[in-house]
Amino acid sequence: MSTPYPFTAVVGQTDLRLALLLNAVSPAVGGVLVRGEKGTAKSTAVRALTALLPQVDVVPGCRFSCAPAAPDPGCPDGPHEAGTAAERPARMVELPVGASEDRLVGALDIERALAEGVKAFEPGLLADAHRGILYVDEVNLLHDHLVDVLLDAAAMGASYVEREGVSVRHAARFLLVGTMNPEEGELRPQLLDRFGLTVEVAASREPEQRVEVVRRRLAYEDDPAAFATRWAADEAEVRERVVAARALLPRVVLGDRALLMIAATCAGFEVDGMRADIVMARTATALAAWAGRTAVRKEDVRQAALLALPHRRRRNPFDAPGLDEDRLDEILDRFEDDEPEPEPEPDPDPEPQGPDDGGDGPDGGGPDGGGTPEGNGPEDTAEEPPAPEAAPEAEPERHPEREPEPARGEAPPSPESAGPQEGPLQAAVPAADPFRTRMFSVPGLGDGAAGRRSRARTAHGRTVGAQRPRGQLTKLHLAATVHAAAPHQRARGRSGPGLVVRKDDLRQASREGREGNLVLFVVDASGSMAARQRMGAVKGAVLSLLLDAYQRRDKVGLITFRGAAAELALPPTSSVDAAAARMEKLPTGGRTPLAAGLLKAREVLRVEKLRDPSRRPLLVVVTDGRATSAGAVGGDPRALAARSARLLHAEGVASVVVDCESGHVRLGLAAALAADLGGPAVTLDGLRADALAGLVKNVRTSVSSPSHRKAA
CATH class of the missing domain: 3.40.50.410 (von Willebrand factor, type A domain)
Structure with missing residues (x-):
């Protein structure tokens, strides 16, 4: 296995690193959506986070990573014996863009379920990611039904697989991280809302910062092991801080004053629904724990708003995410600072002093390069607002060279009589x-990608017929399967009430939807x-x-x-x-x-x-x-x-x-x-x-x- 790029070596990208670490401290925050142009260390930072997560205690042999102290009573591999435990590193599971639904949630062996009455279940990626990280690169390119399944599992902490009356449930609690390039399309607003936090990243335009990005990248490629060793102490420091913040989190107090600030902020920005309030409360609590405090302060609420609200401000697909910081400060300034003087506390910046620089270095680093200057929030790197918001321009002057409207009954002018080819x-x-x-x-x-325009043969939609499956059976047509198996029961020696079903009898449902x-x-x-x-x-x-x-x-x-x-x-x-x-x-x-x-x-x-x-x-x-x-x-x-x-x-x-x-x-x-x-x-x-x-x-x-x- 190749040596991963160290998380603490990803210089700059303060908001990205902080959002990831807050979710590591409190997975209840709801995950992170990282938006930005290509080559901005999005994937590098996410993959590097795994090394900072504490070891996971699991039941030996359990495919669903049950905790020995509190095993899932509904685990398909249970019941588990008490007292047995093993330790393994936290996992990061990647969901490919082209994955099928069965690969994501798992697959049932329909043939064995019908013939033998057993639940033969092959776990999917949701089971693998339980108590770890589920990473979706280019999440905006996933099919809508996969995104729905993924976010539902993240919200409920469990995955449900149902096939023709046979159902399996297992725990699926994970840190959900998605990355996307907005140039390739946006997520729907209702799906954006399901991500707890969002971060905008962009490559630095400062030559000195870009030089440091290249220097660290080349050093890593020359000798990954030696490069990781140079950052090992910093990695251990941040890892210990994550463990300490997790232990402190239950003791953090979210007072009425902080709750009022959160509610006033969400109401002031006219955010739909109540999910934003809940996410902000959890994020502010995690920020206090990360800083080593047991009380939530105004600065925690402000930082939580910058991470939790920008993607919830979109009203249509042409709006760029963002948050007006002046408006945010105006809302929070209504609440007086009546707190006592704070005690000295650790620096909340997750980046320690590394061996390559004497302070906060340039942005980016790692295989993806690039980054943003420290201190930039989502509002600093948001996309340029689309032109419908622009102020109307003056009416253009009329030029004699411009093509005139033809008179009634007059044909359009010929190329020889219409003047120059290029008008102003x-x-x-x-x-x-x-x-x-x-x-x-x-x-x-058609047979195109799932959508909502034209009629097409799709995996989801109304059933219009049956056919022999091509490859893995996913959507059983029960009536057609029984009809195919029924004439052969005597020849197969059926002696009881059960139906003897063989693989050749299985029929796949043909469905029609929209593309x-x-x-x-x-x-x-x-x-x-x-x-x-x-x-x-x-x-x-x-x-x-x-x-x-x-x-x-x-x-x-x-x-x-x-x-x-x-x-x-x-x-x-x-x-x-x-x-x-x-x-x-x-x-x-x-x-x-x-x-x-x-x-x-x-x-x-x-x-x-x-x-x-x-x-x-x-x-x-x-x-x-x-x-x-x-x-x-x-x-x-x-x-x-x-x-x-x-x-x-x-x-x-x-x-x-x-x-x-x-x-x-x-x-x-x-x-x-x-x-x-x-x-x-x-x-x-x-x-x-x-x-x-x-x-x-x-x-x-x-x-x-x-x-x-x-x-x-």
């Missing part, structure tokens, strides 16, 4: 308020879209569709086109808020290379098909339908755009055109584009959920029409 950029305008949109879906039955799709936005950013201040309404519509994609667990991509070319502004990603930020900052101007936008969409969809063949696409084209530039290809812009649209239609891509044309004179160009794409055209007003009740039916009808099948 107009300042980005703020988006209108988002609204609830109608639901668009891809026709047919997430790839929603690719192709947005017209040409000068005509800025006319009559339409772009604010267009951006609001796209943000509304992005919000819908977030709620339905889709991947999203963003293509914009203007001037003479199209640009992939955001490659397909699960980070819907990243797409919203790009959309909000989108400027307009220039001519309209509609064909270039459609060709770019075709190219992106082809590449994504190779990367993720099971995820079906939905193309959303946001335009007024004009085509005034053929880009680098040359030729008639409108004919080229129509040809590109028909190619997408022939390849079976489900499409929707959002018609942005406004005014009393309408040319119907977006509707003609929609006909070429084989999908419906809907106006900006028609996107709203209370309009166009037959919109989804139109999508399905148009895409699955006989002409579409013939073209495909």
Whole structure:
């Protein structure tokens, strides 16, 4: 086994290290969610924490790590004999992103359960993590049902496995730690709330600090054992302090004054529910124990708020987590400091003076590098708030070079008569308020990742049939299994009331649910879209569709086109808020290379098909339908755009055109584009959920029409 990087050698990252140690002192805090960019020592710090946890006393031979002093009465390996005990190090169990539900909670041998009536249970990762650490890297990429199971077990301290009336329960109390990169997508707010604490981390921008990160990393790689030896004394010191804080924790007093401060803080920040109050109370108590005190003080409440509240402040997926420290101090300053002078106490900073530096060193270190300067809280490293919160900018000036609105009955200008290919950029305008949109879906039955948009064959959903299992049986179809086994009972020598079941008789339930799709936005950013201040309404519509994609667990991509070319502004990603930020900052101007936008969409969809063949696409084209530039290809812009649209239609891509044309004179160009794409055209007003009740039916009808099948 390789020598792990020492926890005390991870310099800086004060909030991250403190949050981890507080959970080590009091697992009831509820775990830690670490958010930050790649290469910021997230995984390194979590893996290094294991060495600081005390040894665990277990019942010998128990697969569920029962404590000898108080064994679980419902343990599947019990009952246990009193007086037997063994000691082992605390474990850190990693949950892979692609793990199955059976790997997480354990699996029952259904064949033995039916044929022999015994509970043959193979423990999962929750059992392995009992009384240790369960670490989920990239927790935001886990399937929703796995996250639900995981957080329910963490909240209840037990795991329940039920398969066709056969159930097993075992204890599952662990320190839950998740890490994530917000650029790859956010967790749902209700799931964020289930993590006790959250920490924002970012790499230091100070050259001296980054140098120290590299120095320590290289020293570790040259000789891991020697590097660990240099930090052994510091590791032992922190380990002893964790043990002492655990012993002191039951004696810490959380007075009425501290409770009032906690309640006032949560109420002042309008936090939903009561979980935040409970987490803050447990965190403040752990902070006092870590500092060697038996009373909770105002500074404990303040630090608890900085760790427990930022991720509970989100109201929609476009909000960045954060906490206004000035507002926090204003609330806490209402409570006077009437406490006696404190006695001298240990430094609450968990990082001791290491052999490599004389004080608090630079941030990061370890295999992942990087870190944040000491003293930074979550509010200092939070993501930049998305553009919907920005103040409206001045109305852009009108330029004579910009493409004018055509007069009634006039065709769009040709490339030769429309002036220069590149018009001046107009300042980005703020988006209108988002609204609830109608639901668009891809026709047919897919096999993509679980989501909430289009019909698909999934592991969870309503049962629609049965089939022979492929690999491990997970969802038994009992009636089909009995039906398969019944004709062979006499030949198998059945003599009693039981049913003789063999492996070939087992049937897996076929289930139908919903999948997430790839929603690719192709947005017209040409000068005509800025006319009559339409772009604010267009951006609001796209943000509304992005919000819908977030709620339905889709991947999203963003293509914009203007001037003479199209640009992939955001490659397909699960980070819907990243797409919203790009959309909000989108400027307009220039001519309209509609064909270039459609060709770019075709190219992106082809590449994504190779990367993720099971995820079906939905193309959303946001335009007024004009085509005034053929880009680098040359030729008639409108004919080229129509040809590109028909190619997408022939390849079976489900499409929707959002018609942005406004005014009393309408040319119907977006509707003609929609006909070429084989999908419906809907106006900006028609996107709203209370309009166009037959919109989804139109999508399905148009895409699955006989002409579409013939073209495909």
